[in-house]
Amino acid sequence: MKNIFNNININNINNLYGLYLKSEQNRLVKRRDASLSAVIVFPNYYGVAMSNLGFLRAYELINQSGFISCDRAFLQDDASKGIISLETGKRLSTYDLIFFSLSYENDFYNILQVLAAEQIPFLSADRDKIFPLIMAGGVIAFLNPEPVARIFDMLFVGEAEAIFPDFFKNIETYNDSTIKKNKGEIIENCGKIKGIYVPAAYQFIFDAKKVNELKEIKSLPGFPEKIKRRWADKDSIFSSSVITTKFSELSNINMIEIERGCKRGCRFCSAGYIYLPLRESKPDDVLKTIESLNENEKAGFVGLGTMDSKNIRKIMEFSLNSKKPFSLSSIRFDCLDENNLNLIKETGLKTITLGIETGSLRLKRLINKDIKNEEIITVLKNIIEKGIINIKSYFMVGLPCEEKQDLDETISLIKTMQKEFVSSSKINKRIGSLTVSFSPFVPKAWTPLQWENFEDLTILRHKMDYISNSLKALPNLNIKINQVKSAYIEAFFARGSRLSLDILINSYKNKINLKKAAAGSGFNINDFIRKFDTHELLPWEIIDQGVTKKYLLKEYKNSALFKTTPQCFEGCKRCGVC
Numbered sequence: 238m239k240n241i242f243n244n245i246n247i248n249n250i251n252n253l254y255g256l257y258l259k260s261e262q263n264r265l266v267k268r269r270d271a272s273l274s275a276v277i278v279f280p281n282y283y284g285v286a287m288s289n290l291g292f293l294r295a296y297e298l299i300n301q302s303g304f305i306s307c308d309r310a311f312l313q314d315d316a317s318k319g320i321i322s323l324e325t326g327k328r329l330s331t332y333d334l335i336f337f338s339l340s341y342e343n344d345f346y347n348i349l350q351v352l353a354a355e356q357i358p359f360l361s362a363d364r365d366k367i368f369p370l371i372m373a374g375g376v377i378a379f380l381n382p383e384p385v386a387r388i389f390d391m392l393f394v395g396e397a398e399a400i401f402p403d404f405f406k407n408i409e410t411y412n413d414s415t416i417k418k419n420k421g422e423i424i425e426n427c428g429k430i431k432g433i434y435v436p437a438a439y440q441f442i443f444d445a446k447k448v449n450e451l452k453e454i455k456s457l458p459g460f461p462e463k464i465k466r467r468w469a470d471k472d473s474i475f476s477s478s479v480i481t482t483k484f485s486e487l488s489n490i491n492m493i494e495i496e497r498g499c500k501r502g503c504r505f506c507s508a509g510y511i512y513l514p515l516r517e518s519k520p521d522d523v524l525k526t527i528e529s530l531n532e533n534e535k536a537g538f539v540g541l542g543t544m545d546s547k548n549i550r551k552i553m554e555f556s557l558n559s560k561k562p563f564s565l566s567s568i569r570f571d572c573l574d575e576n577n578l579n580l581i582k583e584t585g586l587k588t589i590t591l592g593i594e595t596g597s598l599r600l601k602r603l604i605n606k607d608i609k610n611e612e613i614i615t616v617l618k619n620i621i622e623k624g625i626i627n628i629k630s631y632f633m634v635g636l637p638c639e640e641k642q643d644l645d646e647t648i649s650l651i652k653t654m655q656k657e658f659v660s661s662s663k664i665n666k667r668i669g670s671l672t673v674s675f676s677p678f679v680p681k682a683w684t685p686l687q688w689e690n691f692e693d694l695t696i697l698r699h700k701m702d703y704i705s706n707s708l709k710a711l712p713n714l715n716i717k718i719n720q721v722k723s724a725y726i727e728a729f730f731a732r733g734s735r736l737s738l739d740i741l742i743n744s745y746k747n748k749i750n751l752k753k754a755a756a757g758s759g760f761n762i763n764d765f766i767r768k769f770d771t772h773e774l775l776p777w778e779i780i781d782q783g784v785t786k787k788y789l790l791k792e793y794k795n796s797a798l799f800k801t802t803p804q805c806f807e808g809c810k811r812c813g814v815c
């Protein structure tokens with residue numbers, strides 16, 4: 238994790254933030270007469286945060302409360318004088334409210350870094366009334382917040398549009414001189430609101446004989462047994478970047494939410510499960526935002542499967558007719574028909590990114606993403622022949638039941654892709670690039686593969702070497718092997734428990750890696766990345782996610798039988814969400 242401006246000679250945080258602010262195209266009007274001050278922290282650098290739509294949406298909603306003025310703060314290389322907000326340069330600890338926006342498990346370490354720089358005690362239980370209320374939301378808060386839960390006074394479990402209004406109602410009568418004094422009462426009252434999780438009100442009892450195995454979760458009287466995840470009203474599904482900047486990782490792209498959720502049911506995909514059911518933004522909201530873009534901005538259509546949206550063609554045509562360039566995230570192979578490819582071609586897009594995951598027939602069925610290799614080759618040929626000359630594709634390694642034969646099928650698919658890529662490129666009289674990226678499979682909470690283990694590191698490295706050695710002689714093929722170590726850390730936290738926080742703090746304080754920190758705390762890191770028994774009580778089951786355990790189990794069994802499940806359909810009630 239490096240500050241993307243390390244190449245710019247700005248070593249003073251105030252100068253750096255001045256440069257950022259100057260670059261921003263800001264659509265947000267803030268109240269300066271607000272009764273409460275807040276800061277929303279993204280525990281990574283500015284460039285990463287500003288390309289995160291969830292972070293920008295929460296920042297917008299808090300400022301729309303009418304009585305809170307919210308600034309932004311980020312991880313800083315230079316934190317010698319503490320962590321300051323971007324807009325006002327105020328220290329974090331001087332705010333009334335601190336909101337953390339959590340999107341990635343690998344940012345957990347950065348949360349400690351931010352708090353330590355401000356001399357704020359890590360645990361909610363250790364903070365008295367002089368400290369601000371510290372809360373967190375974002376996808377981690379409703380996926381599996383347990384490894385960091387005890388840091389926060391409360392967590393927002395679900396979509397901010399749904400929970401914030403109730404939360405705001407509970408704090409609107411306080412001001413900057415009363416809120417900290419009444420912290421205990423506020424936390425207690427908020428813990429009774431649907432979708433707000435007060436970790437201190439729950440006791441996680443672990444089995445004395447089995448390491449990292451939960452026996453029971455007990456709630457304090459008056460608090461719900463489980464925290465019900467909340468959904469935004471169907472009509473309020475829409476967000477776009479309230480601020481754009483050339484310094485974001487997506488440089489001046491205004492992210493426009495086309496849809497939330499996904500109907501495909503890929504069994505490895507946590508976002509696909511926790512954002513169920515698929516809900517589409519109203520086309521009018523999308524078109525108005527496209528129209529409002531200025532000449533420096535480009536539209537970036539965001540969703541888990543943008544091409545699945547029934548409005549996407551209308552949206553793309555509108556953008557083209559209004560001469561507003563756009564890009565698309567997450568495109569499935571089976572959505573790239575002739576018409577869609579023609580529209581994409583007209584935008585002048587030169588790169589398409591596709592998630593293929595595996596070339597193995599049986600593993601495709603196991604993950605419920607059964608797109609035939611022949612179809613992949615045909616679509617690849619069509620893409621290139623349309624003049625879209627670069628293709629990036631993603632694959633996973635370390636999937637359950639994976640054998641050498643499965644890797645060979647993936648290698649064989651890539652060899653055919655490369656051959657077709659080279660021959661189809663002749664028509665364009667220039668050759669672009671074909672990139673294949675490999676990442677380890679990380680089992681995630683709330684997916685049918687949540688019980689599976691993370692592959693042994695040595696085996697994983699062997700598999701990656703085998704793939705890379707089998708492909709490296711092929712011309713015009715870029716091979717990217719993504720960091721096995723960072724996937725290992727992600728896997729440790731993704732299905733972690735309250736015990737993970739002790740290990741994280743030990744690692745931070747003693748500047749040792751997680752493996753050593755786990756050993757120092759009397760654990761083996763493998764206890765956290767192991768296969769879970771389907772009868773076990775899982776740490777994230779403190780949340781009622783909507784998708785039933787029964788359905789996840791059924792899907793888990795289907796995966797073991799290599800049996801696919803059809804996508805969501807009208808009238809379906811099978812998973813418990815609709």
Ligand code: SF4
Nearest residue numbers: 514805809810812815
């Ligand atoms: S109930 Fe059926 S349609 Fe609704 S989200 Fe679940 S699988 Fe999809």
